[in-house]
Amino acid sequence: MRYVVTGAAGFVGSHLSDALLAGGDEVVAVDCLTDYYDPAEKEENALGLDLVRLDLADADLDLDGVDGVFHLAGQPGVRSFGDAFPLYVRRNVIATQRVLESASRAGVRVVFASSSSIYGNAERYPTPEDARPQPISPYGITKLACEHLVRAYGVDAVTLRYFTVYGPRQRPDMLFRRVCDALRDGTTFEVYGSGAQSRSFTEVGDAVAATIAAMKEAPAGALYNVGGGDEASVVEAIALLERVSGRSLDVRRVDPARGDVARTKADVTRIRDELGWSPRVPLADGLPRMWSWASARVAAR
Numbered sequence: 143m144r145y146v147v148t149g150a151a152g153f154v155g156s157h158l159s160d161a162l163l164a165g166g167d168e169v170v171a172v173d174c175l176t177d178y179y180d181p182a183e184k185e186e187n188a189l190g191l192d193l194v195r196l197d198l199a200d201a202d203l204d205l206d207g208v209d210g211v212f213h214l215a216g217q218p219g220v221r222s223f224g225d226a227f228p229l230y231v232r233r234n235v236i237a238t239q240r241v242l243e244s245a246s247r248a249g250v251r252v253v254f255a256s257s258s259s260i261y262g263n264a265e266r267y268p269t270p271e272d273a274r275p276q277p278i279s280p281y282g283i284t285k286l287a288c289e290h291l292v293r294a295y296g297v298d299a300v301t302l303r304y305f306t307v308y309g310p311r312q313r314p315d316m317l318f319r320r321v322c323d324a325l326r327d328g329t330t331f332e333v334y335g336s337g338a339q340s341r342s343f344t345e346v347g348d349a350v351a352a353t354i355a356a357m358k359e360a361p362a363g364a365l366y367n368v369g370g371g372d373e374a375s376v377v378e379a380i381a382l383l384e385r386v387s388g389r390s391l392d393v394r395r396v397d398p399a400r401g402d403v404a405r406t407k408a409d410v411t412r413i414r415d416e417l418g419w420s421p422r423v424p425l426a427d428g429l430p431r432m433w434s435w436a437s438a439r440v441a442a443r
């Protein structure tokens with residue numbers, strides 16, 4: 143099969159593209175290498191891909207001969223208040239609307255990467271897909287708007303709500319990556335608030351497996367949580383990485399970050415029942431892989 147992967151030079155999109163190629167599929171890898179973090183990292187992620195540089199907020203996708211679109215391009219990160227907001231609107235809402243226009247004309251399936259951020263401080267834990275969306279970050283609000291667009295366009299689409307994905311190539315603004323970098327470089331790590339906030343951490347290989355299953359097996363219109371089985375607080379995650387790395391982290395507490403939810407905990411019953419997917423990689427296996435990638439980056443410099 144021939145698939146477009148948008149955001150193919152990003153963290154999750156590059157792993158997805160590699161997995162599709164390894165499974166014998168063809169990949170049209172689309173990304174415009176935004177400068178949200180160092181584009182050189184994205185170029186590294188995309189080594190081995192034939193990258194089509196396209197800004198989806200102002201260009202159409204050519205879907206001739208394409209069997210499906212994995213739409214992962216977007217502006218992530220919950221620190222989306224203030225001047226950053228127009229970028230979130232452009233790279234999430236406007237880009238997604240254009241992708242949906244193209245998909246609807248071509249009649250191809252879209253798998254859309256949404257986020258657990260749409261739940262905000264969720265009504266209940268573990269959180270099932272029918273919990274009321276109540277995002278507390280502008281980022282989460284743009285992702286929820288994209289979900290509504292997917293529904294409004296009525297295209298053959300599957301929406302995935304990823305819960306904090308981690309692993310090699312993780313974005314430099316994300317928790318595990320920031321902890322690994324600080325452990326590696328011996329720099330001070332800032333914990334927002336008490337550090338008691340916790341997440342359902344999802345290993346990237348697990349997230350990719352769910353994403354491919356969504357394209358190939360899910361019924362049209364499906365909506366799934368994609369969340370890891372292990373929940374850990376920021377403090378617990380730091381302790382785990384200290385153990386894995388054999389180093390200790392210099393921690394400084396700073397004010398809680400606006401838009402940061404207190405907890406995420408995915409209920410993955412629906413995707414398990416319908417697609418047979420459940421998270422396989424526990425933190426105890428995923429974190430050593432993450433650390434060896436992050437520490438090897440130093441050697442490569």
Ligand SMILES: NC(=O)c1ccc[n+]([C@@H]2O[C@H](COP(=O)([O-])OP(=O)(O)OC[C@H]3O[C@@H](n4cnc5c(N)ncnc54)[C@H](O)[C@@H]3O)[C@@H](O)[C@H]2O)c1
Pocket residue numbers: 148149150151152153154155172173174175176177178184196197198199213214215216217218219232233237255256257258303304305306307308313
């Ligand atoms: N990583 C997570 O834990 C997580 C959790 C929930 C949802 N998501 C969503 O999954 C997707 C992938 O996340 P990620 O962590 O890999 O992020 P990422 O920033 O590493 O990747 C996104 C990629 O999209 C590209 N992009 C942005 N706007 C674009 C545009 N207008 N045209 C073309 N390319 C554009 C960027 O250059 C980047 O390479 C995002 O949509 C994100 O919101 C990620």
